[in-house]
Amino acid sequence: MEPLFLKPVFHEKMWGGRKLERFNYDLPAGDIGECWAISGHPHGRSEVENGEFAGQYIDDLWKNHSELFGHPEGKVFPLLTKILDAEASLSVQVHPDNEYAWKHEHELGKTECWYIIDAEPGSYLIYGHNAKNKQELDQMIESGDWDDLLRKVPVKTGDFFYVPSGTVHALNKGIMALETQQSSDTTYRLYDYDRVEKSTGKKRELHIQQSEDTITVPHKDPKLDIQTQIDGKNKFTTFVQPPISPYFSVYRWEIKEPATLKHNIGKYTLISVIDGSGKISVDGKDYDLKKGVHLIVPATIKEWTVDGSLDIIASESGEK
Incomplete structure (x- = not known):
C-alpha cells in the first residue's frame, strides 16, 4: 500500500x-x-x-x-x-x-x-x-x-x-x-x-x-498541554489531542535523522510538509517529500520511516 x-x-x-x-x-x-x-x-x-x-x-x-x-x-x-x-x-x-x-x-x-x-x-x-x-x-x-x-x-x-x-x-x-x-x-x-x-x-x-x-460567553482560553519529546536529533511536539480536542490531534515533527513512525491515537495520519525536503519510506519503497506536499498515510500502512531535513505538521482524527 x-x-x-x-x-x-x-x-x-x-x-x-x-x-x-x-x-x-x-x-x-x-x-x-x-x-x-x-x-x-x-x-x-x-x-x-x-x-x-x-x-x-x-x-x-x-x-x-x-x-x-x-x-x-x-x-x-x-x-x-x-x-x-x-x-x-x-x-x-x-x-x-x-x-x-x-x-x-x-x-x-x-x-x-x-x-x-x-x-x-x-x-x-x-x-x-x-x-x-x-x-x-x-x-x-x-x-x-x-x-x-x-x-x-x-x-x-x-x-x-x-x-x-x-x-x-x-x-x-x-x-x-x-x-x-x-x-x-x-x-x-x-x-x-x-x-x-x-x-x-x-x-x-x-x-x-x-x-x-x-458565541461562547464568557470567553475562556483553552488550557492546552503542549508536550515535546526529543529523540536523537528529532523533535516531536504534541500541540493538542483528545480529550482537550475531541475532533483531532495535531503534531509538529522536526526531522533531522531517520524516524520510524506509526499512527498514534487515530487510524490514519494527515501530513503536511511546511519546510525542507526528504523522503517517506513504506515497505522498502521511497517517496519524495518537499515543502508544500500533503499526503495521507492510510490505515493499511502500520509503520513508515521519514528521513531528511523536514518540518511537518501532522494530524489525526479524534473520532472513532
Whole structure:
C-alpha cells in the first residue's frame, strides 16, 4: 500500500495574496487566500495524484474504500487541512458547534486550530472577547464597540492556537497559518471592517444573529498541554489531542535523522510538509517529500520511516 499524495485546491479571497507561491505551487491568478490541502469537503475536494487510486477524490475513497481509514463510523471525511495567507485581515467571525451546524447548515460544526507558519513583526490575532455575559455581548455588538469587545493577542512564528467552536477569532494582516479543522465551511461573520467587495461594490454579508446564537460567553482560553519529546536529533511536539480536542490531534515533527513512525491515537495520519525536503519510506519503497506536499498515510500502512531535513505538521482524527 502507498501513501496518498494529494493535489491542493486554491481559493481566491479578498484578503489573500501571493505568498503561497513560496510552497512552489502553481497558483491561479488573483489574490489567493486559501490552499485546501487535504479535504473531502464538496467546496474543495482533494484528488489523489499517485498509485492505484490516482484521479480519485478523498470523499469517494471514504465511501468506497473505508479500509483506508480503518472502517470509520462517520459519514464524511472529518478533517480539513488548509494553509491560509492573510495579506489583509480576515473578518471577525465565529463557527457553530455540531448541533447548531447540523440543524441550520446541514454539515459539521467547526472547531479548528492554527500553527503559525509565519508572522510579520507586530502581528496579532483576534482571539476571544471581553463581554462578561450574554446581555453585555449583545449590547456591545449592537453599538459596534469593537475596540472594547475584541481581544487582540500578539502572535509570532511557531505559535499554536486552538479555536473551539463558539470562539470569536480572526487571522490578521501579515500572518500565514496552517489550519487543521473539522470538515466544515460554515463561517458566521460578526464584523468585517466595513469592507466592500470589488465584484459587487457592496459590503459582505454579516451574520449577527447566528453569531450571537453561537458565541461562547464568557470567553475562556483553552488550557492546552503542549508536550515535546526529543529523540536523537528529532523533535516531536504534541500541540493538542483528545480529550482537550475531541475532533483531532495535531503534531509538529522536526526531522533531522531517520524516524520510524506509526499512527498514534487515530487510524490514519494527515501530513503536511511546511519546510525542507526528504523522503517517506513504506515497505522498502521511497517517496519524495518537499515543502508544500500533503499526503495521507492510510490505515493499511502500520509503520513508515521519514528521513531528511523536514518540518511537518501532522494530524489525526479524534473520532472513532
